[in-house]
Structure formats: structure tokens, C-alpha cells
Amino acid sequence: xxxxxxxxxxxxxxxxxELAVRLAVATLSGADAxxxxxxxxxxxxxxxxxxxxxxDDLFAYAVxxxxxxxxxxxxxxxxxxxxxxxxxxxxxxxxREAGGAGLLQVLDASGAxxxxxVRTTSPTARAHHIFxxxxxxxxxxxxxxxxLVHTHDVAEGLGIGWxxxxxxxxxxxxxxxxxxxxxxxxxxxxxWATGRAELPGRPRLTKWRWxxxxxxxxxxx
Numbered sequence: 001x002x003x004x005x006x007x008x009x010x011x012x013x014x015x016x017x018e019l020a021v022r023l024a025v026a027t028l029s030g031a032d033a034x035x036x037x038x039x040x041x042x043x044x045x046x047x048x049x050x051x052x053x054x055x056d057d058l059f060a061y062a063v064x065x066x067x068x069x070x071x072x073x074x075x076x077x078x079x080x081x082x083x084x085x086x087x088x089x090x091x092x093x094x095x096r097e098a099g100g101a102g103l104l105q106v107l108d109a110s111g112a113x114x115x116x117x118v119r120t121t122s123p124t125a126r127a128h129h130i131f132x133x134x135x136x137x138x139x140x141x142x143x144x145x146x147x148l149v150h151t152h153d154v155a156e157g158l159g160i161g162w163x164x165x166x167x168x169x170x171x172x173x174x175x176x177x178x179x180x181x182x183x184x185x186x187x188x189x190x191x192w193a194t195g196r197a198e199l200p201g202r203p204r205l206t207k208w209r210w211x212x213x214x215x216x217x218x219x220x221x
Contacts, residue, residue, distance in 0.1 A: 017115045034047070034158045035158070041196070048103060052090055064139065072133060075128065092106065114140070117139075123136060138214060145210065149196060167186075169190045
């Protein structure tokens with residue numbers, strides 16, 4: 001089994017969030033005349049909505065850790081809404097008049113917010129998440145996973161390539177997916193763990209989750 005979270009050798013850090021978002025923005029910025037209204041991979045959202053959802057995730061993870069006393073059993077009560085039935089429920093939306101460049105700047109800004117919060121939050125702090133009360137490293141790992149897999153969804157929709165670093169994928173797999181195989185391709189394994197791909201001898205998952213609670217707090221090993 002992969003080394004347990006909490007090892008000083010392989011923590012997920014603020015720098016990992018920064019790297020993931022920087023690579024995502026660079027990749028999506030490189031799309032040739034992108035049509036943001038096309039469907040994002042296997043999702044029911046279009047590419048614009050998916051990038052907005054990703055920016056909203058990063059923002060939401062940051063603000064969970066932000067208060068002097070982070071919430072332990074609910075979310076910080078920012079209002080949210082949907083722009084259409086079936087669309088993502090967000091607090092963060094990009095101004096469509098700003099175009100794709102503006103959309104990616106919103107993503108970049110949300111990523112910077114989570115990076116800064118993770119970098120300055122005490123390792124003893126905990127905050128609510130539906131998949132387990134998490135520490136700063138847990139929220140960093142969640143932000144990285146959201147960034148990697150939703151960039152995959154959008155890249156698939158736009159018809160561009162996207163393969164993030166294997167070591168980055170490995171760190172978040174170890175931190176959040178204790179049951180994931182450790183002897184398989186790291187990026188393909190992360191796609192498998194989030195219901196987006198098959199692995200040899202392992203069918204595509206129809207239900208999945210991660211474990212944000214630190215091992216020291218009783219999360220699965």
C-alpha cells in the first residue's frame with residue numbers, strides 16, 4: 001500500500017495547488033479558438049460551466065479554512081445559485097463578456113486564493129467537508145484533484161491534450177484515495193479513482209469518493 005498521509009516525504013502542499021492551476025490555465029489558454037459551449041467530456045455541463053465550477057471549488061475550499069474558527073459541521077454560508085436547471089451550483093461565476101481569457105483569470109485567481117490559505121493555515125486546523133473533516137493538506141489535495149480531473153473534462157471537450165505530472169497525481173492519490181492501486185499509471189489511476197477511466201482488471205467506477213480526514217484523525221489507511 002502507498003505510504004500513509006502525514007509522511008514528511010510526500011505531503012500535498014500549497015505549491016502543488018499552485019502548480020496544478022498554473023498548468024491547467026496554460027493548457028486551456030493554448031486551445032485554438034475554443035468553443036466553451038461544447039460539452040465537457042462525460043459531464044452534463046459545458047466547458048465554460050465546468051471551468052466556473054472548478055474556480056468555485058477552489059474558492060469554496062479556501063473559504064472553509066479562512067475563518068478564525070472554521071466550521072466543523074457545515075459550509076461557510078456564501079449564497080449560491082444555478083444559471084440554468086442542471087447547471088453547477090456556484091458562488092463564483094465569470095463575466096461572459098470577458099471571454100475565455102477572463103474565465104481563465106477567474107480560475108487563476110481562485111487557485112491563488114486556495115494556495116495562499118493552505119500556505120498560511122495551521123496544520124492543526126480542521127474544517128468541514130462532506131467527505132470528511134479535513135486539514136489544510138486535505139483541502140490542498142482536493143483542490144489539486146478537482147483541477148486535474150476537470151481540466152481533463154474540459155480538454156476532452158475542446159479536443160486538446162492534457163497529462164499532468166505523475167508525481168503530482170501520486171501525492172493526491174496517496175492522500176485521498178487509500179484504496180487506489182499503487183502499481184499502475186498514476187494519471188490513469190486518478191482518472192479511474194474519479195470515475196473517468198478503466199484500469200486493467202478494474203472497471204470504470206460508477207460511484208466514488210475520497211477521504212479528506214487525516215489518517216491521524218481516524219481516516220481509512
